[in-house]
Amino acid sequence: MCEGDIQEIAKIPSPQSYRKMEKMPDANFYSKCVPIWWRQYRPQFFNCGDRNDVLATYFTLLSLHDSDRSNSYLSPEKVFAIVDLDIQSKQIDNYTFSDTEAIYHDLYFQSKVNRENSVKHRIWITELIHKEAYFLLPDLQTVFDRFHTSPMYDDTSLVLHRIYLAMSDSLVNDSDIKNNLKTVRCRIDHCSGLELLDTTTLQDSWKNQFQKAQNDERKDELIFILLTICKAKSYWYQIRPSDHWNYSHDVFRDQLLLEIGSFYSKQDADVRLHIPCFFNLLYRFA
Template sequence: MTNMSIEKLSDFILANARSRFKDKVVILCEGRTNLSDRSNPSTVAKRRKLADATFFKRCVPSYWTYKKPQFIGCGTRESTIGTFFSLRKLISEKTDTFINPDKLFAIVDPDVQSTKIEEDYHHSNTNEIYNDLYYEGVLNGQKIQSNRILTLGLAVRENYFFEPDLVKERIKKFNPSICYKYAIERINSDNDIVCEKKKIKEEVFRRVSHVENIKLDCGRDELCQSYKDILGYNPKNPKRDQRLVIMSMLGFIKLKKHWENIDFKGKNNHSNRIIRNNTQLSIANYYSDNQLEEYHFTILFRELYKIEFGCYPEG
């Protein structure tokens, strides 16, 4: 997305603010821009690809019944961050923008290949943001309001589809043995995980250093073997103590391609796509209905709820 299109998107967001975003929490995210999306929810699954913003919106907990947070797709990670600063600048220059700057956020993927933040901000790149927000894979909710630009806790949004609890209990088409074996093998094949590059190596090992028996300060082969030794090739029913190991791996390995290559056994590409999109919506509903403390979304939405209403949700 060019600077001009970032400005255009920012103007478009403000033009829609009164009717759609007035004094609500607004979160800019990656993915297809969805501002013109007013279609019936029943048609969402028929689209070519489900928008990231649509998925996040469906993850909003069921206790949040009104003034729900609004997610807006802004393209790439770089353009999402750029739109955040552009929108913040426009809000400061205008009156009656209907978007409260204290309720404006951005959330992006925390690839170990970090993105620089060129604007005046208290972090210089996305890895610094990630490491401020997360400790040993756990989101520190107290850091959300002070950061504004947030990152997910897993390498990409699609990794949340492979949460061990969810894979085991809800999504029958996923084979844990296959998906976690794929993740382990990706350590050796993912070009983003180049342990020979000092900064990337440091970031990878920072994200997994809390896992017992993981070999640190080594090459990709040794790191890959560490995960093989701990999990084995067939973690069919991940135990709670294995969850920490799996989630640490999902913190730096991207399973987006694995997700896109899963055969959902549709009659053709069109029906396969519908099943894939419906599965994403089912996953989002799972996160909406299950507010477990170890889930990043649980903490994220609880803190955003407090920002919106001044108190935590009951229960």
């Protein structure tokens, strides 16, 4: 179960409409990320609304199963939920971990998946702040460059580093970060050179470190830090097709999303990229 819009399905609930959930853009993205070597018993993904909806659906399914196991076809050990990290933590009742932030800190270490801990999780939290942040990783620049219609950002061809700089400019006025500064510190205090007194020092020190970075590894570290705390959705939706595109912007982004999913499907289970690691774990339950 994953986050994703379900408004159209909610209007006319039926078995046919629920079947469409796995074909909707968010679920379709995760389906496209399934590794190319996984050929049988592939996982199915279903949009379930926002983070609260996904978690509520997950626990409701388990509760229904427990209430009448003899009439249930559910295999609880094969049911997973994946939700966005967000800035605000979400309390979780009747689970091994008390909230989403506790899951996050157990599941990741210094922006990378903790393989040893990952096997015990049925609720996965994205390491980056939103799913959309995974559409903006530096590894994807070649995907954008090769896409059949040139993606545009701010009226010029998309260069991801320009988005990172725009994100960093927004840090100082980000009210969510201001109101959750302690949470932010706990997530990123492993990154050397950052000052976390307030959003002004955070912004200035991030920009300074990014400008001084001597290699791509250091730049990547700083980009991952940024995408862990800075809201990514609005930047993804600012990516648009060129004027030669004849269809809607939503259709353009949906097609681009499938290319991004295809990119992840070809990656090794890299603790740095997170999504391939998630599928490596899922495969154990196939």
